[in-house]
Amino acid sequence: MNDYTAVALNYGIFRRKDFNETAQYIMLYDMGASSTSASIVSYQVVKTKEKGFLETNPQLSVLGVGYDRTLGGLEMQLRLRDYLAAKFNEMKKTKNDVTQNPRSMAKLFKEAGRLKNVLSANADHYAQVEGLIDEVDFKLQVTREEFEKLCTDLFDRVGGPVHQALKTAGLSMDVMSQVILVGAGTRVPAVQEKLSSIVGIDLSKNLNTDEAAVFGAVYKAADLSAGFKVKKFITKDTVLFPIQVTFEREVEGGTTRQTKRTLFGLMNSYPQKKILTFNKNLTDFDFNVGYGELDYLPRQEVGALGSLNITKVSLSGVAEALGKHQGPGVESKGIKAHFQMDDSGILNLVNVEHVVEKTIAGEEEPEESPLSKLGPEETLKETLEKPEEKEEGKEGEKKDETGSEGNKTRDGADKDDKKPKDNKPKIITLKEPIQSQEEPLAVQSMSEKHLEQAQAKIDRYNLNDELKRRHEGALNALESFVFEARAKLDLKEYKSAATQEEADAITKSCSEMSDWLDENGFGADAETLENKLKELKKLTGKVWERVKEHQERPDALAALNSVINGSLTFFNTIKNMTQHASADNAIFTEVEITSLEKVIKETEDWRAKAVTEQNEQPLNQSPKLTIKLIMEKMAILDREVKYLVNKAKIWKPKVPPPTTEEETKEKTINATQSNKTDIPSESELPEGLGDAPTVETSDAPSDASAAPASEEPKDATEGADEDSLKHTEL
Structure with a gap:
């Protein structure tokens, strides 16, 4: 979007409640670095139809624009730079001409920009450049009056854009409510004085001159984007240069002449769609789109536009499209080209088509179907789709109702038949697309x-x-x-x-x-x-x-000491575990424990010896105790400890194999018999005891000791000691 439209949008979005159906007019005066523009904008509330609903939204319309392509703060800065260069050469501090040194001129250009800004708030100031050329410093006092004399002709051109904007808008300063300053160039006091005398009202400075255009453009981008939702604010920009279509038309005598048609005139608003109709062309033809009617512009301004031709459009298949629709009752409405100028001011050819109007008589209308004579479609649908009732009484009532409705329908159909038919001819519009090919002329495609x-x-x-x-x-x-x-x-x-x-x-x-x-x-x-x-x-x-080794050695030794202490703690822990564990339940072997102890001792001995040797060595010699050696020793010790730690993680205690039921019973009986008194043999008995009856064993018990058959046998483990029971349980 144009910068003045973006500024106007930024002004309006914060004051939307101040607008009503009556148009309010303001003028935006924008002086930037290289150009100056004046634009007249109107604000009012309008009613629009969005998605079938009537909405009320504020709208800004650009009514007039005036501009000067070369008037701006850059030209003032260049003149001040040249003035400083001339003053330096007059001082004769060096034989070299400062204007022939690009680097020195760049320094003066930067200083001129700073000086211009300072003189906008001060009556005078010093220009200072250190080492301008040949290591010579430059210092000069410059007054605001001297600066204004350098730019007198520039200040006289301040009113040009204002008069041009009023002329194109067809308005006068009497209807302007405000003149708002935009752009850094308007900070120059001489510009404000000249502009104030021209417009005759006080100048408004209620916009951020540096950021207003950016904020307005961002708001418009958010409105066009589908990812953001902002309050609607309609913008209507205007066409600064008229656009016309040029084509060849055959005339009497078989000759052709060039015809021009204006597509978008001066100050036409956009976005907008236009349709251009070609009535006399019967075969394929071309037409050009370009700028036209630029007589109101100065010659140098026309030259600044560059090529006046925008694009060339070639149409094909015209004769075939015309031949498809011929005969009585057919009227050609010509070939219509649809153009659209979008929100960005870019002109697009939407499509080209041949439009025909065909007249159809009343008799040619398609006959009505038999069902249509029975009545409206809704009535038939209601009648056919009513659910049936199961009860006989309700069913009879329904039949009566249906019969009466059928009679009404037939009566209505009879009445429709008696009405006279409308035999008026009808006109239908037919559209036949035509192929079009565009060739850009403003910017040629590169080969x-x-x-x-x-x-x-x-x-x-x-x-x-x-x-x-x-x-x-x-x-x-x-x-x-x-x-x-x-x-x-x-x-x-x-x-x-x-x-x-x-x-x-x-x-x-x-x-x-x-x-x-x-x-x-x-x-x-x-x-x-x-x-x-x-x-x-x-x-x-x-x-x-060497310095790096000396600086990092203390931290490396501290890390080594920490590893040694941790290894010793781990060694003492696993050593105690191994001593109190059985051979089957020991996690670590004696060899592994001895190996870890050996590595720890070797590392401690190496550390003590290496530190002593390093302390005795001068700092300007290559160190013997290097960071690399310390890291290697730490790695060896760490590897030994990690091996044992990982072994402990995966170690599982041995589980005794399970015993069978018979083995358990046999062990229980043996334990029970071991607790009874042994019986001596006859040879071992003393004299006089040899006639004692011997104890006979029999499967059947004696009368005295036999237990009743009904009595349950005692538990086999009865009388066993506590240790035997424990063993049995295992």
């Missing part, structure tokens, strides 16, 4: 050869950019390393880590490198700079490595 050339050019630019980045990176890295090396050698820890020969060599190399950078560094290629950096790093590498 394959030109595309290849353009791609090669882009590749060259990319390569140059890559070389530039590489050169700047290598130059910055080398300069930084030189300054860093000099600064480090002044520190105590770096001095002590380097021998006198190494320190002298590094200092000498840095001095030589610094001198070389001042003379040839900017012009040297990236590869040379990278090689210089590698040489310097190689020279300082050993010293820097």
Whole structure:
């Protein structure tokens, strides 16, 4: 969208409650860096139909626009830059002309921009540039009056866009409620004074001049997007340059003449659709779309537009489309081209079609179906689809009702037959699409050869950019390393880590490198700079490595001590577990425990010896106790401990095999018999006891000791001791 439309939208969205059905007119005056525009906008509430509902929404309409392509703050800054350059040359501080040095002119341009901004709030100020050229400083006092004299002709052009906007809108300043300033160029006091005298009213400064257009454009984008929902605010922009269609038409005598038709006139609002009709063309033809009726513009403004031709449209299949619909009652309405100018002001050809109106007599209408004579379709549907009642009484009543309804339907059909038929002819519209092909003329499509050339050019630019980045990176890295090396050698820890020969060599190399950078560094290629950096790093590498070892060694030793202490704790724990466990339930073997103890002891001995040797060694020699060695010892110890920890995680105790029922019973009987008194043999008995009756065993019990048959036998384990019972339970 246009910048003035975006500014107007930003102004309106915060004041939508102030608008009503009566139009309010304001003027937006926008002076930017390179151009100036004045636009007249009206605000009012309108009723629109959205999705079948009538809505009331505010609407802004751009009514008139005036502009000046070359009037802006940039031209003022350039004039102030040239003024400063002329004053510097008048001082004769150097033989060189400052205007011939691009870098010096860039410095003056930057200072001129700062000075212009300061003079907008102060009557005078000093322009200062250090080392402008040949290491010569520049300082000059500039007053606001001198600046305004430089831009007198520019200030005289301030009113041009205002008069042009009023003329195109057909309004006067009497109906304007406000003149709002937009753009950084309007901060210049002389611009405000000139504009105020032209419009005759006070200027309003109630918009953020730098951000108003951006906020308005973002709001419009959110309105068009499906992912956001904002309050509706209708925008109607306007066409600044008329658009017309040019085509050839045959005339009497077989000759052709060029015909022009205006499609969108000056100040037509958009978005809008237009239809252009071609009545005399019977075969395929072409027409051009372009700018036209630009007599009101100055010659230089017409030249700024570039090519006046926008596109060329070729139509094919015209004769075939015309031949499809011929005969009596057929009237051709011509070939219609549908154009649309969307919200972005882009013109599109929607479609092209041949339109025909065909007259159909009343007799040709299609005959009515027999069912239509029985009555309306709804009545038939009701009659046929009524549910049947199961009860006889209700069923009889339903039949009577249906019969009466049928009579009514037939009576109605008879009445319709008696009505006279409408035999008026009917007109129907037929549309036949026509193929169209567009060829853009404003911006020609590039040929394959030109595309290849353009791609090669882009590749060259990319390569140059890559070389530039590489050169700047290598130059910055080398300069930084030189300054860093000099600064480090002044520190105590770096001095002590380097021998006198190494320190002298590094200092000498840095001095030589610094001198070389001042003379040839900017012009040297990236590869040379990278090689210089590698040489310097190689020279300082050993010293820097010693310092790094000395700085990181305490932390590495602390980590080693922590690992040793943790390993000792783990060793003592598993050693106690193994001593109190049986051979079958021991997790670790004696070899594993001994191996861990050996590794711990070796590590402790190595640490004590290495620390002692390192403390006795000077700092400027290569260290014996390196971070790498410490990490290796930690890894060995950690590996041993992790092996045993993982073994403990996966270890499971041994489970005794289960015993059968017979084995359990046999063990119980043996345990019971072991508790009874043993009976001696006859030879072992004393004299006099040999005649004692012997104990006979029999399957059947004696009368005295036999238990009744009905009595249940005692438990086999009765009389067994507690240990035997426990064993049986196992």
